[in-house]
Amino acid sequence: MLNEIAGIKIPDSILARDARDILREHGNDLLWNHSNRVFLFGAIKGKEANKKFDLELLYISALFHDLGLTKEYSSPDLRFEVDGANAARSFLQQYQVPEGSIRLVWDAIALHTTIGIAEHKESEVSLLYSGVGLDVMGDGFKQFPADLREEIVQAFPRNNFKQEIIPAFYEGFKHKPETTFGNIKSDVVEFCKPNFKPKNFCECILHSPWKS
Template sequence: MQEVAGIKVPDSQLAKDAADILRDHGDDLLWNHSNRVFLFSAINGQKLEQNYDLELLYVSALFHDLGLTKEYSSPDLRFEVDGANAARSFLQQYQIPDESIRRVWDAIALHTTLGVAEHKEPEVALLYSGVGLDVMGDGFEEFPADSRDEIVKAFPRNDFKQRIIPAFYEGFKHKPETTFGNVKTDVVHYMDPNYQQKNFCQCILHSPWSE
């Protein structure tokens, strides 16, 4: 697919290799979601007249949920960090500048961190906006309806709202403690109401300090 909603999908060897990784280790749910996120993010960048790197944004979008897959999931890190680490290792093979790699790492690692990502570099902020639109409908009314429809036609949602929460949980149910302090803790409680998550106030009150 060369172009969707006026956005040219990157077709460099790096971009193709990144897409192959998601195809090989993800599923249709993650493939369609990640591509919608890229396109939503890119169009938001155009609307805001942001100066951003389309290829870096594309890789960030393709890898942002890769940490949910068995191949890239660690035993003890947040899935966002797993995806960010995978993207960093991938980009280092192509002699991408360290600063560009850092932006991709931050974009992926912070894509679920409310109140922070939107204040960082364009690739980071835009990825966050695309994820928010696709998952929670953030900015839905402000986004051009014709572009939105074209993107969904190219990469269908296919009951996304009902499927994505179990997919999130499947990706980190072996390490639910990594969701502490993050929106994904809501996913754990939704899927397992009996799970006892740490409480920040209790961490303070039961710290080893004597007073």
């Protein structure tokens, strides 16, 4: 690991190093590069906006944000975002991290795919969401400094990311597609499994046990 990339110092405490080891052990190159890009994109956006945020908490959030897609941390019945958030909480509790900081990390990970909510939360939450949006969907691509963007991608290559991330998402929750009801990951299931019929909110209302 480099000490600094695109003007952002990479956290190197015992906590940060142990978190890196977990992602390296249970993730793959796709998740490793993506998670580090997300951290750097978010940190730079926070720096440029003069936001006050904890760099290490943002880093831990980024490293754990997709860990719920891995076999080691995937539950049989929870959203993958919650699996990652729970894994981060258990990890941080081992280091006596303050409860308030743990809640921030949990929220950042659990809400990182929640459009319309995460961007209005605390800086660590909104910056993780922003970093994910830029790396996955190109949100704010033209506004982000091109030289910094290129430096980040050089350090953590995309390597056919656009083609590989959708099947990687699906692989992480294909055993529990019902957990994508009401969130954007339902689009992934429909894309990868065209015959899948997702739960419909209106049908839930009309077929509820209420008489009227």
